[in-house]
Amino acid sequence: MLFAVICNDKPGHLDLRMATRPPHVDWLNGLNAAGVLKIGGPFLDGDGKPCGSMLILKAETLEAAKAIAAEDPYAKAGLFATVEIRPYNWVFNNPEG
Incomplete structure (x- = not known):
């Protein structure tokens, strides 16, 4: 099943986002390699x-x-003000559909 993860940064936290970006990208690369x-x-x-x-x-x-x-390293760093996770149905342009 697919899930949409929608995150909103805390205001004024761009510096934290940029400082945490390298481990965040590494984490995403691992999820991508695993097919997640x-x-x-x-x-x-x-x-x-x-x-x-x-x-x-x-x-x-x-x-x-x-x-x-x-x-997510962003979540662990306290970047997000809100996180919403919802089931998602990828109907159009899904390469696996």
């Missing part, structure tokens, strides 16, 4: 700067998706 990460990237603010994240993850259950998301 389907889509990933940042949300952008009005100035084009990252202000949140969206991931589409493959997991067996909502609890499993939550456990995966909790391992």
Whole structure:
């Protein structure tokens, strides 16, 4: 099953995001290699700067998706003001569909 992980950064935390980016990208690369990460990237603010994240993850259950998301170095660093995880049905342009 797929899950959308929608994260909003705490205001004024761009420096923390940039400092934590290398381990975050390493973590995403590991998920990608394992076939868990389907889509990933940042949300952008009005100035084009990252202000949140969206991931589409493959997991067996909502609890499993939550456990995966909790391992994100951004989450561990306290970057996010909010995290929402919801089941997702990839209907259009799904290369596996």
